[in-house]
Amino acid sequence: MADQHIISVDRLMNRVQAIFEKSGLSPDNAHAVAHVIVAGERDHCKSHGIYRIEGCLRVLAAGKVSPDAVPQLQDSGKAVIEVDAGGGFSNPAFYAAKDALVARARETGLAALVIRDCLHFSALWHDVEALAEEGLASLSMCPSYSFVAPAGGKEPLLGTNPIAFGWPRPGPTPYVFDFATSVAARGEIELHRRAGTPIPEGWAVDRDGNPTTDPDAALDGAMLTFGAHKGSAISTMVELLAGAMLGEFMSKEALDFMGGGALLPRHGALILALDPQTFAKRSGRDPIAEGEKLLTAISGQGARLPSERRFTARAKALSEGIVLTAAEMAQLDRFEAK
Ligand code: NDP
Numbered sequence: 001m002a003d004q005h006i007i008s009v010d011r012l013m014n015r016v017q018a019i020f021e022k023s024g025l026s027p028d029n030a031h032a033v034a035h036v037i038v039a040g041e042r043d044h045c046k047s048h049g050i051y052r053i054e055g056c057l058r059v060l061a062a063g064k065v066s067p068d069a070v071p072q073l074q075d076s077g078k079a080v081i082e083v084d085a086g087g088g089f090s091n092p093a094f095y096a097a098k099d100a101l102v103a104r105a106r107e108t109g110l111a112a113l114v115i116r117d118c119l120h121f122s123a124l125w126h127d128v129e130a131l132a133e134e135g136l137a138s139l140s141m142c143p144s145y146s147f148v149a150p151a152g153g154k155e156p157l158l159g160t161n162p163i164a165f166g167w168p169r170p171g172p173t174p175y176v177f178d179f180a181t182s183v184a185a186r187g188e189i190e191l192h193r194r195a196g197t198p199i200p201e202g203w204a205v206d207r208d209g210n211p212t213t214d215p216d217a218a219l220d221g222a223m224l225t226f227g228a229h230k231g232s233a234i235s236t237m238v239e240l241l242a243g244a245m246l247g248e249f250m251s252k253e254a255l256d257f258m259g260g261g262a263l264l265p266r267h268g269a270l271i272l273a274l275d276p277q278t279f280a281k282r283s284g285r286d287p288i289a290e291g292e293k294l295l296t297a298i299s300g301q302g303a304r305l306p307s308e309r310r311f312t313a314r315a316k317a318l319s320e321g322i323v324l325t326a327a328e329m330a331q332l333d334r335f336e337a338k
């Protein structure tokens with residue numbers, strides 16, 4: 001189709017990295033940030049693909065992210081490993097600490113990575129997939145901005161607080177889920193506002209706590225968690241574990257600190273890595289084989305596993321290239337020309 005352009009994954013990676021380097025990010029940071037953005041586009045996760053370049057450039061231009069931060073690893077040989085992102089993006093900090101986390105989890109069965117003082121804009125599946133490739137199960141979570149009301153309340157207090165889980169599988173792709181704990185992303189509501197269309201019921205309440213399908217009232221009010229009290233409790237757990245427990249910002253503090261939601265949030269992140277072989281050792285059973293019984297039974301019912309859509313999109317993009325619209329290509333050109 002005339003509106004469609006095909007670009008290879010490698011070519012897009014080169015272009016996005018060059019855009020960030022031109023905007024002042026150090027080559028290492030530009031590489032790490034471009035890597036997660038291009039992976040999002042490759043896997044057809046449009047909300048965390050090249051759409052995110054603009055937000056990263058905005059926070060760079062505002063001087064609210066350190067472009068040449070060098071992550072500082074603090075590993076005292078114990079279960080908890082820390083990496084200080086130094087006010088830079090979270091992704092370089094994760095990659096700087098990943099090998100230490102993997103080694104510790106294999107050694108002790110269970111290890112945690114604390115990322116301090118980072119700007120987090122990305123999907124979380126990158127982290128848990130990277131750990132699953134190493135044979136580890138993992139959980140990753142972080143706060144966000146407080147746009148979401150707790151179940152039964154009406155004041156925004158919780159973030160969209162994503163949580164991701166990864167489990168290694170014998171084949172090329174692991175079991176991974178990764179989702180926000182709000183019903184929908186804030187950006188989805190913004191898209192409805194721009195289009196002049198109502199949002200579905202159950203996404204948000206207005207500032208008086210009444211259910212609303214009006215995007216303006218929703219943006220002025222509060223978003224809702226998925227699964228009512230259940231999502232609310234999981235979101236609260238994310239605030240407690242990845243905010244309060246780390247001594248890093250919770251979502252409300254992050255919003256207050258950045259003076260509004262226009263720029264990317266600054267806070268911490270928590271990643272737990274577990275070695276299934278260590279946990280199963282005394283049972284004499286193979287945890288991966290046992291897990292396969294369940295996962296293949298789920299697929300056997302015709303149900304799809306989370307991330308299957310992504311893996312299919314990835315395979316297609318790697319063999320045929322990534323499809324971008326003319327508007328997306330033009331935007332890349334504009335970023336390069338700046
Ligand atoms: P989605 O609702 O799009 O997807 C959630 C998960 O469910 C994915 O693993 C998805 O797999 C899977 N899934 C979707 N539909 C089905 C189905 N029918 N059957 C089985 N599995 C299914 O995610 P969200 O909109 O909640 O979140 C999008 C992204 O936003 C996440 O990557 C999250 O990390 C990120 N995010 C980041 C934040 C941050 O602060 N950094 C804040 C909030 C969100 P698949 O991908 O294959 O469809």
Ligand code: PYC
Binds near residue numbers: 047144265
């Ligand atoms: O999708 O809500 C979101 C989000 C916030 C920060 C990064 N992604």
